[in-house]
Amino acid sequence: MDLIELLNFYVIPGIVLGSIYALGAVGITLIFAILRYAHLAHGDLATFGAFVALACVTGVGIPPLAALPIAILVTAAVAVGIDKVFYEHLRERPKIVTVMASLGIALMLRSVVQVVWGVDTETYSRGIVRPEDYFGLRIRDRELYTVVALIVLVGALQLFLTRSKWGKAMRAMSDNPNLALLSGIDNKKVVMLTWVIAGGLCAASGFFLGYNTEIKSMMGWHMLLPMFAAAILGGVGRVEGAVLGGLIVGIAEELSVLVIPSEYKAAMAFAILLFMLLVRPTGLLKGKVL
Amino acid sequence: MTALLSMESLTGGYGDADILIDVSLHVDVDEIVAIVGPNGAGKSTAMKSVFGLLTIRGGKMLFDGDDITRWAPNRIVQRGICYVPQVDNIFREMSIHENLEMGGFLRKGDLSAAYDRIYTLFPDLKERRRTPAGSLSGGQRQMVAMGRALMLDPKLLLLDEPTAGLSPKYMEQIFQICRDVRDTGVAILLVEQHAKQALAFADRGYVLAAGRNRHEGSGADLLADREVAEMFLGG
Numbered sequence: 001m002d003l004i005e006l007l008n009f010y011v012i013p014g015i016v017l018g019s020i021y022a023l024g025a026v027g028i029t030l031i032f033a034i035l036r037y038a039h040l041a042h043g044d045l046a047t048f049g050a051f052v053a054l055a056c057v058t059g060v061g062i063p064p065l066a067a068l069p070i071a072i073l074v075t076a077a078v079a080v081g082i083d084k085v086f087y088e089h090l091r092e093r094p095k096i097v098t099v100m101a102s103l104g105i106a107l108m109l110r111s112v113v114q115v116v117w118g119v120d121t122e123t124y125s126r127g128i129v130r131p132e133d134y135f136g137l138r139i140r141d142r143e144l145y146t147v148v149a150l151i152v153l154v155g156a157l158q159l160f161l162t163r164s165k166w167g168k169a170m171r172a173m174s175d176n177p178n179l180a181l182l183s184g185i186d187n188k189k190v191v192m193l194t195w196v197i198a199g200g201l202c203a204a205s206g207f208f209l210g211y212n213t214e215i216k217s218m219m220g221w222h223m224l225l226p227m228f229a230a231a232i233l234g235g236v237g238r239v240e241g242a243v244l245g246g247l248i249v250g251i252a253e254e255l256s257v258l259v260i261p262s263e264y265k266a267a268m269a270f271a272i273l274l275f276m277l278l279v280r281p282t283g284l285l286k287g288k289v290l
Numbered sequence: 291m292t293a294l295l296s297m298e299s300l301t302g303g304y305g306d307a308d309i310l311i312d313v314s315l316h317v318d319v320d321e322i323v324a325i326v327g328p329n330g331a332g333k334s335t336a337m338k339s340v341f342g343l344l345t346i347r348g349g350k351m352l353f354d355g356d357d358i359t360r361w362a363p364n365r366i367v368q369r370g371i372c373y374v375p376q377v378d379n380i381f382r383e384m385s386i387h388e389n390l391e392m393g394g395f396l397r398k399g400d401l402s403a404a405y406d407r408i409y410t411l412f413p414d415l416k417e418r419r420r421t422p423a424g425s426l427s428g429g430q431r432q433m434v435a436m437g438r439a440l441m442l443d444p445k446l447l448l449l450d451e452p453t454a455g456l457s458p459k460y461m462e463q464i465f466q467i468c469r470d471v472r473d474t475g476v477a478i479l480l481v482e483q484h485a486k487q488a489l490a491f492a493d494r495g496y497v498l499a500a501g502r503n504r505h506e507g508s509g510a511d512l513l514a515d516r517e518v519a520e521m522f523l524g525g
Contacts, residue, residue, distance in 0.1 A: 165391075165395075168384070168388055168391060168392065169392070169395065171381075171383065171384060171388075172381050172384065172388075172392045175381040175382060175383050175384060176378055176380070176381050176382070178375070178378065179375070179378060179379060179380070179381065179392075179438075180381075180392070181363070181364070182363065182367070182373060182375070183367075183392050183393055183395050183396075183438065184364050184367050184368070184395050184396040184442075185392065185395050
């Protein structure tokens with residue numbers, strides 16, 4: 001197999017899959033850093049976002065990419081709502097209570113999706129999309145959009161975190177929560193912002209998974225493990241780490257097909273997660289130790 | 291003249307246990323007051339009580355004309371008391387400048403005058419303002435921590451063991467900074483493990499033991515007191 005084939009059949013799909021994982025992993029890492037628990041409903045929140053976009057495409061008749069911003073806004077609002085109705089009441093309790101509650105939310109979200117949209121496999125647009133040829137590299141437009149969306153959204157997030165007052169307040173809350181409170185930073189607003197960002201990115205993740213493959217009610221749940229592996233691989237609390245981790249997990253999954261049967265592709269994320277926790281629990285970019 | 295802060299017969303602690311028993315102390319404007327005493331005497335607890343961090347069962351706390359005994363910490367901050375904890379008192383992953391910015395989070399409008407004031411007090415920090423605070427030396431971290439607390443322009447600064455773990459050179463530097471801060475019109479109440487050095491530099495001092503007032507007076511008087519010297523300062 002020559003290099004161009006390796007790139008076309010393994011590395012490029014790996015980068016696309018990795019970008020999708022990264023969009024979810026950034027939210028997971030922010031929730032870990034600021035709220036300090038593992039959010040197990042993240043995958044199903046992504047599914048929800050993908051189906052909201054589907055409703056816009058089939059119901060209103062707008063093109064998929066135009067449905068993306070709507071899905072982002074709706075999912076961000078739903079994430080804030082879930083926090084207000086469920087997680088907020090558990091904030092003073094041990095974190096494991098919230099983790100278990102998020103598992104319940106995951107099942108609830110999935111059920112809502114299945115009741116409203118059914119359990120059949122759907123797509124945003126029918127027909128086969130032929131890839132364009134870029135000097136031998138075969139890339140579909142939707143693959144390009146996925147990677148561009150990751151760069152734009154994470155770039156905007158980084159600007160927000162490093163330049164704006166409230167973005168810095170989020171970092172301060174992640175860095176030293178007691179001192180942040182002593183400085184008069186409003187914890188509730190920071191938590192709400194975290195959910196807006198995590199929920200919005202989550203919807204983008206689900207949307208692009210559906211856009212590149214199919215839309216299924218279990219798609220997000222299956223993505224949960226790779227997203228967590230990506231967040232931990234990159235270092236918990238590190239946005240750029242989550243992106244790096246997502247890309248590594250995505251590429252590793254696609255490349256693994258070369259040496260192990262493709263049914264075991266999903267085990268790659270698990271292997272990476274286990275290996276990192278054993279060897280370097282702070283992740284590649286020195287995140288928090290869990 | 292009435293005191294800036296006065297703690298009157300305060301009794302309280304965490305949960306049900308009383309750690310402070312009938313403790314009284316006061317801090318005047320433009321004064322540095324040190325609380326010293328053996329380990330477990332309730333020094334840090336006395337300081338945290340000012341900041342509304344423990345359950346008060348008796349006595350009261352007056353600050354600048356207000357009874358702040360049962361106020362929440364965020365209200366106390368806005369009223370003009372800022373607190374520098376002994377440990378974890380900086381945002382490690384944020385730059386020096388961002389630490390100061392977070393300190394001034396509650397202030398509306400332009401912060402440049404506040405930054406100027408801090409950087410004049412701590413010229414070392416200005417040069418390194420883009421450096422992550424976690425990479426600084428212990429003494430410089432303490433400066434960042436004090437700078438963060440001073441951003442709100444408090445009338446009273448509470449310092450919990452500001453020289454813990456610092457070399458004698460840095461200890462002297464921190465004490466000098468405290469004097470400079472006082473000279474800008476900010477009163478300081480501090481808790482110190484290094485009793486001798488603290489009493490030598492403070493305007494007044496209190497010796498606490500087992501959660502009660504034992505001695506009080508000017509730093510020099512306490513240092514000269516034989517009982518204080520024998521019991522608490524190691525002869």
